[in-house]
Each structure stands twice: as structure tokens, then as C-alpha cells.
Amino acid sequence: MVQTHRTRVEDRIGRAIDVVVAAAMLAFFAPLFVTVGFLVFLEDGGPAIFAQERIGRHGKRFKCFKFRSMAVDAEDWLKELLQDSPAMRAEWDVGRKLRHDPRQTLIGRFLRRSSIDELPQLLNILRGDMSLVGPRPIVGEEIDRYGVHFRHYCLVRPGLTGLWQVSGRSDLTYHERVVMDVAYVRSKCLTLDLTILFKTLPAVFLQRGSY
Numbered sequence: 001m002v003q004t005h006r007t008r009v010e011d012r013i014g015r016a017i018d019v020v021v022a023a024a025m026l027a028f029f030a031p032l033f034v035t036v037g038f039l040v041f042l043e044d045g046g047p048a049i050f051a052q053e054r055i056g057r058h059g060k061r062f063k064c065f066k067f068r069s070m071a072v073d074a075e076d077w078l079k080e081l082l083q084d085s086p087a088m089r090a091e092w093d094v095g096r097k098l099r100h101d102p103r104q105t106l107i108g109r110f111l112r113r114s115s116i117d118e119l120p121q122l123l124n125i126l127r128g129d130m131s132l133v134g135p136r137p138i139v140g141e142e143i144d145r146y147g148v149h150f151r152h153y154c155l156v157r158p159g160l161t162g163l164w165q166v167s168g169r170s171d172l173t174y175h176e177r178v179v180m181d182v183a184y185v186r187s188k189c190l191t192l193d194l195t196i197l198f199k200t201l202p203a204v205f206l207q208r209g210s211y
Contacts, residue, residue, distance in 0.1 A: 010190050018132050022125040029119060036067055036116060039107050046072040049120055054137035057157045062129040064137050065120035069108030070101075077103050095174050096142065115204045121160050133193040134159025135181040146178055152185040166199040 026033075037048035050068040053061050071077060081102070082089045091098055104112065111117035124130040130137065137158035143150050164172055164180040172180075184192070 067117040131157040
């Protein structure tokens with residue numbers, strides 16, 4: 001049976017840390033939320049927050065929040081790009097990201113590189129959908145990529161940051177991300193979570209593998 005090394009007490013302590021830190025960060029970044037939301041809306045008149053269905057703990061689906069960094073019609077545009085460009089299709093198939101994504105808005109490029117677009121997920125943490133540390137929340141189309149390892153993914157809450165985010169981010173292949181997610185779940189403990197959190201700040205500031 002697949003399970004983590006985290007005890008029930010550690011799980012409760014971890015959840016308490018999630019709530020306290022997320023609430024404190026939301027209060028601290030409140031002025032930034034208002035400013036970014038206004039700038040996103042000002043650029044094209046679209047909504048500031050983008051909510052997408054993701055897979056959570058035990059396979060439960062939830063709405064994952066982000067500041068919108070793409071054009072309003074990004075999903076339809078992506079289908080056209082992948083259909084018309086074999087090179088983009090190949091790049092997307094490898095990592096589900098495009099290094100030079102034409103769908104990104106001007107403010108969106110900055111938000112993605114700085115990881116500010118992820119801050120609304122603090123609300124997901126308060127709601128219990130996510131944790132500060134864990135695998136990145138995936139969409140339904142990504143389940144097949146995990147194969148038999150999807151059961152590992154479902155054991156924990158997805159995180160705002162995680163092992164592969166501090167180990168190369170988008171520079172890693174999708175297979176490498178899955179390997180790191182499985183390694184994280186198998187070794188999950190408070191010490192590992194705190195280590196990842198400690199490494200997240202320099203990774204964000206140096207923009208390693210962010211695009």
C-alpha cells in the first residue's frame with residue numbers, strides 16, 4: 001500500500017502552518033492583490049482571476065485560482081497554435097508549456113516570471129484544497145502522464161511550491177517532474193517541507209526555469 005512517512009500529528013501541524021502562513025501572506029500582500037488585479041483588468045478588460053479545474057487530494061477536483069496571465073481566449077488559441085505549429089506541439093507535449101507563449105499578455109509575462117500569478121492560490125490553501133508544499137496541481141488531461149504514479153499524487157494536497165519547483169521548474173521534463181513528485185510523497189515530512197519552503201525564495205527571486 002502506498003503511503004507517506006508523515007504522521008497524523010505532523011499532518012495536523014502542517015495544516016496549521018498552512019492556514020497561519022497563508023492568512024498572514026494574504027494580509028501582507030493585500031495591496032499587491034488590488035494593484036495586480038487592476039493592471040490585469042486594465043490591459044484588456046478581462047477578469048483579473050483565472051479559475052481552472054485541477055485535481056486535488058484523493059482525486060477531488062477543485063477550482064485553482066491564479067492571476068490571469070493569458071489572453072481571455074487562451075484555451076481556443078492554444079488549440080490553433082498546436083494544430084498549426086508542429087514545433088509548438090512537440091514543445092507542449094514534452095512539458096505542457098511554451099517558452100515563448102504568444103498567448104501571454106504584457107503584464108502576464110511579468111506575473112509568470114515573478115510567480116506573482118500564483119499568489120491567489122493562498123485562497124486555495126485556506127480552503128483546504130492545497131498546501132504550501134506539495135506536487136503542483138494538475139489538470140485532468142495530465143493524469144495519464146502520471147500513469148501508475150497518479151496514486152502517489154493523490155495522497156497529498158497539491159502545493160503552492162514543491163520539490164521540482166526548487167529543482168529547475170520548467171527546465172525539467174515532465175517525466176522528471178513526476179519522478180520528483182513521487183520522491184516527495186514517499187519522503188514527505190515537516191523537515192522536507194520546511195527545506196523546500198526555504199529554497200523557494202531564492203528560486204523565485206532568481207527566476208530559475210520560470211516562463
